[in-house]
Amino acid sequence: MSADSSQSPPDTAQVPDRRPLIAFTWLWVGAPLAYGLYELVRKATQLFTG
Amino acid sequence: MSPPVAPPGWSRWLVPPAALSVHLSIGQAYAWSVFKPPLESALGLSGTQSALPFQLGIVMLGLSAAFGGTLVERHGPRWAMTVALVCFSSGFLLSALGAAVEQYWLIVLGYGFVGGIGLGIGYISPVSTLIKWFPDRPGMATGIAIMGFGGGALIASPWSAQMLKSFGTDSSGIALAFLVHGLTYAVFMLLGVLLVRVPRPRERADGRPAPLEGVQVSARAAMRTPQFWLLWIVLCMNVTAGIGILEKAAPMIRDFFADTSTPVSTTAAAGFVALLSAANMAGRIGWSSTSDLIGRKNIYRVYLGVGALMYALIALFGDSSKPLFVLCALVVLSFYGGGFSTAPAYLKDLFGTYQVGAIHGRLLTAWSLAGVLGPLIVNWIADHQEEAGRHGSALYGTSFLIMIGLLVVGFAANELIRPVHARHHEPATTVPAQHAQKEGNDVSRQQPESA
Numbered sequence: 001m002s003a004d005s006s007q008s009p010p011d012t013a014q015v016p017d018r019r020p021l022i023a024f025t026w027l028w029v030g031a032p033l034a035y036g037l038y039e040l041v042r043k044a045t046q047l048f049t050g
Numbered sequence: 051m052s053p054p055v056a057p058p059g060w061s062r063w064l065v066p067p068a069a070l071s072v073h074l075s076i077g078q079a080y081a082w083s084v085f086k087p088p089l090e091s092a093l094g095l096s097g098t099q100s101a102l103p104f105q106l107g108i109v110m111l112g113l114s115a116a117f118g119g120t121l122v123e124r125h126g127p128r129w130a131m132t133v134a135l136v137c138f139s140s141g142f143l144l145s146a147l148g149a150a151v152e153q154y155w156l157i158v159l160g161y162g163f164v165g166g167i168g169l170g171i172g173y174i175s176p177v178s179t180l181i182k183w184f185p186d187r188p189g190m191a192t193g194i195a196i197m198g199f200g201g202g203a204l205i206a207s208p209w210s211a212q213m214l215k216s217f218g219t220d221s222s223g224i225a226l227a228f229l230v231h232g233l234t235y236a237v238f239m240l241l242g243v244l245l246v247r248v249p250r251p252r253e254r255a256d257g258r259p260a261p262l263e264g265v266q267v268s269a270r271a272a273m274r275t276p277q278f279w280l281l282w283i284v285l286c287m288n289v290t291a292g293i294g295i296l297e298k299a300a301p302m303i304r305d306f307f308a309d310t311s312t313p314v315s316t317t318a319a320a321g322f323v324a325l326l327s328a329a330n331m332a333g334r335i336g337w338s339s340t341s342d343l344i345g346r347k348n349i350y351r352v353y354l355g356v357g358a359l360m361y362a363l364i365a366l367f368g369d370s371s372k373p374l375f376v377l378c379a380l381v382v383l384s385f386y387g388g389g390f391s392t393a394p395a396y397l398k399d400l401f402g403t404y405q406v407g408a409i410h411g412r413l414l415t416a417w418s419l420a421g422v423l424g425p426l427i428v429n430w431i432a433d434h435q436e437e438a439g440r441h442g443s444a445l446y447g448t449s450f451l452i453m454i455g456l457l458v459v460g461f462a463a464n465e466l467i468r469p470v471h472a473r474h475h476e477p478a479t480t481v482p483a484q485h486a487q488k489e490g491n492d493v494s495r496q497q498p499e500s501a
Contacts, residue, residue, distance in 0.1 A: 036205035036206075043320060
């Protein structure tokens with residue numbers, strides 16, 4: 001996530017800090033995915049215990 | 051709607067969540083089976099009838115991806131994601147109405163036809179944009195999005211089941227569940243619509259957009275190249291081989307070990323299916339990212355060559371070792387997922403970024419055929435073997451040989467892929483650039499390596 005390649009090139013000196021937005025958006029998609037993975041792992045363990 | 055151009059300082063790491071919000075939603079399609087038993091009992095449907103909305107949805111996915119790709123390229127990702135949001139959500143809302151008034155045809159029209167258009171347009175909506183933002187890592191970028199399509203079912207399956215448990219499985223409970231799905235997915239996908247941006251166009255000294263560097267081929271021209279159809283064969287063979295296991299995973303593992311001292315219970319077989327889903331998802335991000343390092347042609351050599359070897363191991367020794375059977379099946383399924391997610395990057399290497407989304411949409415027709423071919427082969431052969439009095443692993447031996455043959459055909463097709471002839475290239479003046487930094491260097495670096 002280096003600054004030179006991960007951002008559209010700024011043409012003004014002051015650009016807003018995008019980090020809070022990045023964190024929010026990844027949380028938005030990450031939370032339901034984590035729920036799905038948790039349920040998956042719960043089910044997958046049945047292969048060894050069922 | 052003109053494509054939304056990123057403001058100065060916009061981070062490209064905001065684009066994958068936008069893509070994921072769409073793919074995690076439309077991936078719900080693979081959890082449709084949760085609704086089948088309640089629909090059958092509430093509306094008096096047969097199993098074939100209750101599967102129809104899903105099947106029509108997948109057909110519409112292929113058709114709208116194939117025919118809508120050019121529109122997606124023209125209008126940009128925000129337009130495409132908006133269409134996907136409206137179609138996918140209103141599909142659920144129409145289905146809710148259908149369930150409430152007990153009109154089955156409304157569910158077919160809503161979820162299958164209208165929602166299916168949302169699936170196809172949504173599937174291809176972020177591909178081109180992601181590749182443009184991540185010219186240095188196109189495999190990883192598209193892998194993240196297409197992994198989301200696999201992840202969508204993981205989320206929807208327990209979520210929908212829980213909702214039906216709470217609302218009830220009569221027609222009003224199903225209607226309420228459809229309604230909540232439609233509204234929730236609309237809100238969830240809205241993030242993608244609001245967030246997605248295309249990179250700012252690079253400009254020449256005179257202020258006009260600079261042309262794209264490297265090979266650029268239009269979707270129409272790509273269809274006339276052998277490379278497109280060879281890659282179509284590669285994808286079709288790889289998907290057919292993966293679906294061959296996925297389709298009958300639970301009965302297959304039970305049959306394989308039915309006559310051994312360690313038979314597999316129904317519960318354990320369900321765990322095996324879940325594990326395969328995990329491998330499918332992991333393959334989408336893992337193998338696609340690996341392709342950025344070793345090249346697209348090499349990764350498909352692995353998918354097809356090692357995939358054939360895995361099938362051979364299952365056929366020869368699968369019934370003597372449960373760990374070996376499980377391991378080989380997991381590897382095959384990871385290659386199945388990887389094949390899907392690496393395809394857009396392979397297309398980018400061959401045809402450039404100019405209309406890669408549209409070309410990808412057309413390539414997905416290979417998926418439609420494979421979706422029919424894979425289950426057909428395995429089920430038809432297993433049924434005939436059973437009629438002939440065979441049982442256990444003998445039900446699948448012939449299917450596995452056919453799958454090995456298909457993978458070898460795919461391997462040969464991949465070997466025949468060469469760089470696209472210059473007569474198919476677009477003139478530099480017709481393709482304005484809309485790229486992140488370092489684009490030209492990476493295109494020229496990837497082309498000889500992968501094509």
